[in-house]
Amino acid sequence: xxxxxxxxxxxxxxxxxxxxxxxxxxxxxxxxxxxxxxxxxxxxxxxxxxxxxxxxxxxxxxxxxxxxxxxxxxxxxxxxxxxxxxxxxxxxxxxxxxxxxxxxxxxxxxxxxxxxxxxxxxxxxxxxxxxxxxxxxxxxxxxxxxxxxxxxxxxxxxxxxxxxxxxxxxxxxxxxxxxxxxxxxxxxxxxxxxxxxxxxxxxxxxxxxxxxxxxxxxxxxxxxxxxxxxxxxxxxxxxxxxxxxxxxxxxxxxxxxxxxxxxxxxxxxxxxxxxxxxxxxxx
Amino acid sequence: xxxxxxxxxxxxxxxxxxxxxxxxxxxxxxxxxxxxxxxxxxxxxxxxxxxxxxxxxxxxxxxxxxxxxxxxxxxxxxxxxxxxxxxxxxxxxxxxxxxxxxxxxxxxxxxxxxxxxxxxxxxxxxxxxxxxxxxxxxxxxxxxxxxxxxxxxxxxxxxxxxxxxxxxxxxxxxxxxxxxxxxxxxxxxxxxxxxxxxxxxxxxxxxxxxxxxxxxxxxxxxxxxxxxxxxxxxxxxxxxxxxxxxxxxxxxxxxxxxxxxxxxxxxxxxxxxxxxxxxxxxxxxxxxxxxxxxxxxxxxxxxxxxxxxxxxxxxxxxxxxxxxxxxxxxxxxxxxxxxxxxxxxxxxxxxxxxxxxxxxxxxxxxxxxxxxxxxxxxxxxxxxxxxxxxxxxxxxxxxxxxxxxxx
Numbered sequence: 001x002x003x004x005x006x007x008x009x010x011x012x013x014x015x016x017x018x019x020x021x022x023x024x025x026x027x028x029x030x031x032x033x034x035x036x037x038x039x040x041x042x043x044x045x046x047x048x049x050x051x052x053x054x055x056x057x058x059x060x061x062x063x064x065x066x067x068x069x070x071x072x073x074x075x076x077x078x079x080x081x082x083x084x085x086x087x088x089x090x091x092x093x094x095x096x097x098x099x100x101x102x103x104x105x106x107x108x109x110x111x112x113x114x115x116x117x118x119x120x121x122x123x124x125x126x127x128x129x130x131x132x133x134x135x136x137x138x139x140x141x142x143x144x145x146x147x148x149x150x151x152x153x154x155x156x157x158x159x160x161x162x163x164x165x166x167x168x169x170x171x172x173x174x175x176x177x178x179x180x181x182x183x184x185x186x187x188x189x190x191x192x193x194x195x196x197x198x199x200x201x202x203x204x205x206x207x208x209x210x211x212x213x214x215x216x217x218x219x220x221x222x223x224x225x226x227x228x229x230x231x232x233x234x235x236x237x238x239x240x241x242x243x244x245x246x247x248x249x250x251x252x253x254x255x256x257x258x259x260x261x262x263x264x265x266x267x268x269x270x271x272x273x274x275x276x277x278x279x280x281x282x283x
Numbered sequence: 284x285x286x287x288x289x290x291x292x293x294x295x296x297x298x299x300x301x302x303x304x305x306x307x308x309x310x311x312x313x314x315x316x317x318x319x320x321x322x323x324x325x326x327x328x329x330x331x332x333x334x335x336x337x338x339x340x341x342x343x344x345x346x347x348x349x350x351x352x353x354x355x356x357x358x359x360x361x362x363x364x365x366x367x368x369x370x371x372x373x374x375x376x377x378x379x380x381x382x383x384x385x386x387x388x389x390x391x392x393x394x395x396x397x398x399x400x401x402x403x404x405x406x407x408x409x410x411x412x413x414x415x416x417x418x419x420x421x422x423x424x425x426x427x428x429x430x431x432x433x434x435x436x437x438x439x440x441x442x443x444x445x446x447x448x449x450x451x452x453x454x455x456x457x458x459x460x461x462x463x464x465x466x467x468x469x470x471x472x473x474x475x476x477x478x479x480x481x482x483x484x485x486x487x488x489x490x491x492x493x494x495x496x497x498x499x500x501x502x503x504x505x506x507x508x509x510x511x512x513x514x515x516x517x518x519x520x521x522x523x524x525x526x527x528x529x530x531x532x533x534x535x536x537x538x539x540x541x542x543x544x545x546x547x548x549x550x551x552x553x554x555x556x557x558x559x560x561x562x563x564x565x566x567x568x569x570x571x572x573x574x575x576x577x578x579x580x581x582x583x584x585x586x587x588x589x590x591x592x593x594x595x596x597x598x599x600x601x602x603x604x605x606x607x608x609x610x611x612x613x614x615x616x617x618x619x620x621x622x623x624x625x626x627x628x629x630x631x632x633x634x635x636x637x638x639x640x641x642x643x644x645x646x647x648x649x650x651x652x653x654x655x656x657x658x659x660x661x662x663x664x665x666x667x668x669x670x671x672x673x674x675x676x677x678x679x680x681x682x683x684x685x686x687x688x689x690x
Contacts, residue, residue: 088652171620
């Protein structure tokens, strides 16, 4: 067929539609490739390198999240080179970053039988940035996956409030001249928080409850609804703990939001549970 | 052997119209315009010219793919962001004969159909910047032909990584100089998303001398697989450090010792090692230096390549392990931080090399993963010098106590 591409993945012949990434093609044959920075609704950043695979004829390994399948490619998702690279990536991240709230990184460490202690050395340990009412930034947990930068920028919000600054081991997310978020261009949509895979960005309510030891993932139940603030029709998922809304998200597969919301939809939910304002219209 | 560098008896000032004519660039430009784009690309291909920035990609092939593109907007970029350690040949070339690379740039633009060209210059080269500004104001190619071409000069801001071609494009666009993922290659999606030819200064200078002569003349020097000459920047323990133009395939030993080149080993007079190709290069032992010839094919058995043309020479008073550590420090400083293997790996390499004992297996693991999984050439080659050092126990510290450190 003209619109399909045939290739071999781990010895398994597979045909995929043109434009399919190696990640998706590998998934199609059941050989899932681990990813950390990749997000279904964002352009691949290619930054974490956990998804590298070996393509015969290619000198270096290639990132499966972004490399598009080509006819006749012979791909290995679990070759010794691939496994070494993945293990070292996991070890390096775990040796430098607090991954206690990063389930995908922890899983990679586990899966690759990593020994992060081999690389004891400098760690990323900046102080917690607690400078606004809506979310808290703990960059000691940041793996620099670029998801927040993408979501803030051309991939969703088009605000471009944050970017990577510094270089090498000192590279970090910055709102411009190390500004606090309220002084930056941030519009507090919280889409960066929604896509953060490591807990480096966290809604204030969750942060506070975790600090107080009251955040109980298992006790949270969710209710889907539609945002009532305007006519766009964004789907909301209300996360409820002890009969209080503690977080609002939107499903990543929702055709309107693709998981993204605005400041009102994501954070302006207190009125729902404000006891003192229920007596009648305030006019 | 002087082709790219003007002969010592050249009297015309570097930026004069006389020099433009003396060096044959006027003729080269006229010839290109007469031959037409297609034939110019055929010449460049037939000459066997390869990129002189380090990757040695066939220049004609690069041009052909941009020329073939249906996109009406194309760009040509001169990469003058010379930042590799021990590399100063582009600076010498632009200073001594600025018209060569610029003529090559104009010819490249004409050949691929680009009407806008960029020169991306290393920020620290303020003297070269003034020279280029003057050269672009004179623009002798604009008088001789009817081909409209705007050339802009962009100054880098002190990042080694900006010399990586896709990071360089991001820098021109005003973005952070982080490498882009390839493919797509710049020939397909380059500057502002349009097909782009990026060439090193020296490659473009070769284009100019090629068009000033012909293919047979060009191929008369060098080897079958690597025709032409190469600028080598020799530094360290030699009698006469400097930039030397050699025929491709010249024995490295001749470059180090012949009176017309570096004139002999300096310092203690006893050679310990050469770091060939820059910080991202390969250590060669003294014995290897006597056997190696300077072209990429001949260097393959040594696991080496010409790279940027840097030849750093160390006598036997130099502890190579300390050089390896300094190189690691350089990469830890210059990594952009985009990908995990390079961002954290360069730091870990530096830390491991600063320790009193080296765990070879561990270093090979990390070096291998960086080489395999980093996004760009910086991360992929950052462990190169270290790995070549580990492969050559004769370069390790000699006292028995220190030998134990490597066990």
